Amino acid sequence: MTDTVSADLGGTWLRIRVGSAIERFPAPSVLQQPGLSVDRLLQQLVDTLDVHVPHGARVNMSCGAALDEQKGVALGSGPLWGDAPSGEIPLLHMLSSRRPDVRWTLVNDVTAGLASYARGFARPTDRHLAYITISSGIAVRTAYLAEKVVPVDHRGLQGEVGHVRAVSSAPPAVLRLPCACGGVGHISSMSSGPGVAAVAQVLGIDYEERIFASSLAEGTDDLARLLTVVVEPIAELIRTMITLDPRLDRIGIGGGVAEGLVEFYERELIAQLAGSRSYADSLTSDRVREIIHVCAPGDIDTLSGADAIADGYLRVTKI
Ligand SMILES: [Zn+2]
Numbered sequence: 001m002t003d004t005v006s007a008d009l010g011g012t013w014l015r016i017r018v019g020s021a022i023e024r025f026p027a028p029s030v031l032q033q034p035g036l037s038v039d040r041l042l043q044q045l046v047d048t049l050d051v052h053v054p055h056g057a058r059v060n061m062s063c064g065a066a067l068d069e070q071k072g073v074a075l076g077s078g079p080l081w082g083d084a085p086s087g088e089i090p091l092l093h094m095l096s097s098r099r100p101d102v103r104w105t106l107v108n109d110v111t112a113g114l115a116s117y118a119r120g121f122a123r124p125t126d127r128h129l130a131y132i133t134i135s136s137g138i139a140v141r142t143a144y145l146a147e148k149v150v151p152v153d154h155r156g157l158q159g160e161v162g163h164v165r166a167v168s169s170a171p172p173a174v175l176r177l178p179c180a181c182g183g184v185g186h187i188s189s190m191s192s193g194p195g196v197a198a199v200a201q202v203l204g205i206d207y208e209e210r211i212f213a214s215s216l217a218e219g220t221d222d223l224a225r226l227l228t229v230v231v232e233p234i235a236e237l238i239r240t241m242i243t244l245d246p247r248l249d250r251i252g253i254g255g256g257v258a259e260g261l262v263e264f265y266e267r268e269l270i271a272q273l274a275g276s277r278s279y280a281d282s283l284t285s286d287r288v289r290e291i292i293h294v295c296a297p298g299d300i301d302t303l304s305g306a307d308a309i310a311d312g313y314l315r316v317t318k319i
Pocket residue numbers: 162163164179180181182183184186188189
């Protein structure tokens with residue numbers, strides 16, 4: 001029987017699961033090893049996988065990079081490899097050249113998160129289901145469950161919303177915050193992990209990620225205000241998503257920022273979404289609660305999500 005190896009390549013860790021054992025290595029990324037060139041980092045990735053993958057195995061790898069999954073080409077990722085000179089990294093070709101005996105499947109980590117979320121939480125009546133990750137970066141993927149499809153554009157992309165302008169009523173200093181992509185005032189600038197810290201700094205709020213949830217539990221006003229500001233661009237994004245797609249029945253929200261605050265994040269999001277502004281809003285509190293689900297740590301497993309995509313649970317399809 002063919003061995004199946006699952007891997008998850010993030011900016012911080014490379015995790016490899018063989019059988020039931022998971023090994024973790026510092027990621028071959030500019031974030032973890034800023035002194036090394038992109039070529040050297042990619043070499044290290046190929047070397048590490050080469051050592052750990054048995055002969056003739058199939059490997060399903062979730063990658064924290066914008067990815068054309070059909071071609072196996074990475075289209076850029078700041079935390080992993082910075083801005084590659086060509087803008088494209090032929091990841092599948094590099095892995096297949098070293099290990100032609102292996103069947104490689106590369107999956108974007110948000111797509112893997114979506115598959116994991118759908119497997120764990122989709123209800124039989126759900127038609128379109130979205131997963132938003134809010135961590136060092138922000139992105140969303142939507143699956144059409146009846147067709148078992150994740151539609152993508154001609155480059156293999158869908159839902160790279162972290163780098164669109166945030167809708168926010170925050171003070172001008174917050175709206176001018178820079179983004180890692182070089183832009184200004186993007187959703188990632190204020191709602192990602194680094195974004196939350198940056199917003200706290202410009203608002204003069206004493207903030208420490210480690211104790212954010214416990215401080216909110218104690219009812220610290222400044223931190224409640226911080227949460228309101230950083231959730232607003234996400235609430236506005238979700239309001240737009242629901243307005244555009246009447247079949248969107250469920251939205252899972254995961255990633256370190258949301259999962260670290262679970263019930264606080266969900267309460268704030270639901271409070272902001274339930275406010276009706278015009279006839280266009282059909283969002284009652286009950287309807288919002290049916291749609292929105294903030295994930296707890298452990299709800300999303302990108303290793304299993306990559307396996308699910310490789311098994312055809314959802315097909316990533318250019319349409
Ligand atoms: Zn950006």
